[in-house]
Amino acid sequence: MADFEAKIPNDRFRPAGVDSTKSEEINKPSLTFWQDAWMRVRKNKGAVVSLIVLALLIIMAFTGPLISGKEFDTQNVSHNNLPPKIQGLENISWLPFDGIKTNKAGKEIDTYEINNVNEYYWFGTDALGRDLFTRVWKGTQISLYIAFLAAVIDMIIGVAYGSISGYYGGRLDNVMQRITEILVGIPTMIVVILMILVLQPGIISITVALTITGWVGMARVVRAQTLKLKEQEFVLASKTLGNSDGKIISKHLLPNLAGVIIINTMFTIPNAVFFEAFLSFIGLGLQDPYASLGTLIDEGFKVLRLHPHEMIIPAVIISIIMITFNMLADGLRDALDPKMRD
Structure with a gap:
């Protein structure tokens, strides 16, 4: 035992030095709610990748028709x-950008050489000879426009309707909720068909x-959250200070x-993107x-066996949009949940 104690230096038994001036020091930086949420979004690789892909898609939706140098509605039946067929990639046999397709007999043919076409169509052409590269990005532009329009409608009508209904409550809330229940009971497809008739x-x-x-779902979610928040202490304090109802709701x-x-x-x-695509697929959407x-996708589905590229390319684009938006929404849900904060 004595030999074991002799091997341990006496310095090990001295108390650690503690600087009392640093006892109240905060090592972790002070962050606002939005700064903390953004930091957690950046840690979510799926959300970051989705954000980058969406940014590229939005940029291409507006610049793609300009890059091709062709109009989306110009027809050339020949x-x-x-x-x-893409420049620089046409000689790589394992890539589907060489202008070669398989005919009904199962033989590969160069359609550009047969038709004496000296131009390059990066996504090919449709049955009327219109450039699919331009039409795909123009279609992406319109689909995103309808999607963001639905988001704006939700933000304006749904949020205002739900917050007013939940905050004031009582008879006004009962009347407003009966209206939303009537609208929920009306299928959206019936409304679309009626609008098309008119x-x-x-x-x-x-x-x-x-x-x-479209705004009913948002209104009901906002109303439920408003009913919970309006009984919190900070709202009661604001009322005590004499703030108006409009200021309490907005601030x-x-x-x-x-x-x-x-x-x-x-x-x-x-x-909304899927809803617009569904309407267009069944013939109730945009017209030529x-x-x-x-x-x-509807036009490409009709010739899927002979010309699969006419359906596959827009289907891939809409799939990417759907996946990236959902992954980004999942990342934002985790980042903005107060229960997930460190």
Whole structure:
């Protein structure tokens, strides 16, 4: 035992030096709610990748038609149903951008050489010889427009309606909720068909249909959160200080509802994209010569066996949009949840 004690130096038994001046020092930086949320979003690799992909898609939706140098509605029947062909990639046999396609007999043919076409169509052409690269990005532009329009409608009508209904409560809340229950009971498809009977099929009829029924889900979510928040101490303190109802809603309730509003809006956008594509696929959407991703998929589905590129390319684009928006919404939901904070 004595030998063991002799091997341990006496310095090890001295108390650690503690600097009392640093006992109150905060090592972790002070962050606001939004700074903390953004830091947690950046840690979510799926949300970051989705944000980058969405940014690229939005940029291409507006610059793609300009890059090609072709109009989305220009027809050239002699160039119809051409497969994709891209400069620099045409000599790589394992990539589908060489202008080669398989005919009904199972033989590979160079359609560009047969039709004496000296131009390059990066996504090929459709049955009327229109450039699919331009039409796909023009269709993406229109689909995103309808999606963001649905988000704006949710933000304006749904948030205002839900916050007023939840804050005032009583008889006003009962009347407003009966109205929403009536609107929920009306299928959106019926509203769209009625709008098409009154108006022409297209963006206007879809916009009106979304305006009538699209905001109900957001209104009900905001109302439920408002009913919970209006009994909190900070709202009662604001009332005691004499602030008006409008100021309490705009300055206190809405900032605390921002997380719920953003998350529901992010889930609304892919639903609106799919809704527009579904309407276009069944013939209730946009009409020629205008295109959306739904109309392009509908046209490509008719010739899927002979010209699969006409359906596959817009289908891939709409799938990417749906996946990235949902992954970004999941990341924002985790980042804006107060229970997930460190």
